[in-house]
Amino acid sequence: MSGSREDWLGDGLDDVMRVESGLWVRGVDYMAGWAVARESADRLNRALLRAGFELSQFRAVASTNEDGLGVVRLAGLPDAVDRLAQLLEARADGDDGGAR
Numbered sequence: 001m002s003g004s005r006e007d008w009l010g011d012g013l014d015d016v017m018r019v020e021s022g023l024w025v026r027g028v029d030y031m032a033g034w035a036v037a038r039e040s041a042d043r044l045n046r047a048l049l050r051a052g053f054e055l056s057q058f059r060a061v062a063s064t065n066e067d068g069l070g071v072v073r074l075a076g077l078p079d080a081v082d083r084l085a086q087l088l089e090a091r092a093d094g095d096d097g098g099a100r
Contacts, residue, residue, distance in 0.1 A: 028068040037062035037070030
């Protein structure tokens with residue numbers, strides 16, 4: 001996935017870790033869960049790009065939980081998160097919010 005800017009990889013939004021994470025359990029297949037989460041995150045990132053978001057400001061990040069289940073986390077700058085919230089609120093109210 002890439003945004004229109006080339007520096008999105010180094011902007012820190014991929015560093016989405018929970019405080020208690022960091023220990024891996026022997027025998028847990030974290031890669032399988034991550035692969036599933038990656039597919040979902042990529043799909044959401046494509047949708048975010050189509051909605052006019054920059055991946056340097058807001059994106060889905062694939063991860064796993066402590067049991068190896070895939071997790072997709074959203075990481076973004078507050079302005080971009082607020083914009084998404086407005087779009088979702090408009091959608092819930094039956095308005096397209098100007099999105100296409």
